[in-house]
Amino acid sequence: MRTRIKFCGLTRPGDVRLAVELGVDALGFVFAPGSPRRLSLAQLPGLRAAVPPLVDVVALFMDAGGSEVLEVVRTLRPTLLQFHGGENDAFCRSFGLPYLKTLPMGPGSEDPLAARKRYPSASAFLLDGHGPGQSGGRGESFDWTLAPDLGRPMFLAGGLNLGNVGLAIRQVRPYAVDVSSGIESSPGLKDGEKMQQFVDEVRRADFQQREGQQPVG
Numbered sequence: 001m002r003t004r005i006k007f008c009g010l011t012r013p014g015d016v017r018l019a020v021e022l023g024v025d026a027l028g029f030v031f032a033p034g035s036p037r038r039l040s041l042a043q044l045p046g047l048r049a050a051v052p053p054l055v056d057v058v059a060l061f062m063d064a065g066g067s068e069v070l071e072v073v074r075t076l077r078p079t080l081l082q083f084h085g086g087e088n089d090a091f092c093r094s095f096g097l098p099y100l101k102t103l104p105m106g107p108g109s110e111d112p113l114a115a116r117k118r119y120p121s122a123s124a125f126l127l128d129g130h131g132p133g134q135s136g137g138r139g140e141s142f143d144w145t146l147a148p149d150l151g152r153p154m155f156l157a158g159g160l161n162l163g164n165v166g167l168a169i170r171q172v173r174p175y176a177v178d179v180s181s182g183i184e185s186s187p188g189l190k191d192g193e194k195m196q197q198f199v200d201e202v203r204r205a206d207f208q209q210r211e212g213q214q215p216v217g
């Protein structure tokens, strides 16, 4: 199976267009308070217009109120929601869209096998490197040997970059990899070269898995 790719924290239509050209499967747009990647409603039409069919548009929230989520859903028309905070399953599913639930994997985090039981409606889980209650997009990795089979598609996130994503895929075999700061020149501004190289590394790791090859170098 090929590893799906989600780029998170996009803020510019040009970055969106390049991600689409590179074949990225899902694009994450951040609405978390205090994030350097947080978008205003005014930015959304231009970003949305840059996404063609068959690419997922993911709206990411962290403990937002229902009215804020609804306003973004109306304006952005996401295909998936991502909840990063302490939202419960009833809230996450109340918008009538499939959702991803982020599970923190940093120090002090709950066992993900216990945490997933509280989200029976989640379409997938995203394991991220930060601790409970913290924001993401900070390049924090975690011990991948702690990533269990959650019985649903798993997105691996936290500190991925072009230097480690191949190893992550070989070791964890996630459904998808999710990256934000590892493909940026500064928070919110994606770097075209890094985006391209990240995708190349994922494709290379998938090819090696398929062909049973050992990595070179």
Ligand SMILES: O=C(O)c1ccccc1NCC(=O)[C@H](O)[C@H](O)COP(=O)(O)O
Binding pocket: 008, 009, 028, 030, 032, 035, 036, 037, 038, 060, 062, 084, 128, 134, 135, 136, 137, 138, 139, 140, 157, 158, 159, 160, 178, 179, 180, 181, 182
């Ligand atoms: O990206 C943010 O600024 C952000 C703020 C608050 C909550 C979540 C946030 N991002 C979550 C993501 O999905 C990131 O892609 C994920 O944490 C991975 O980030 P990175 O370690 O920088 O690749």
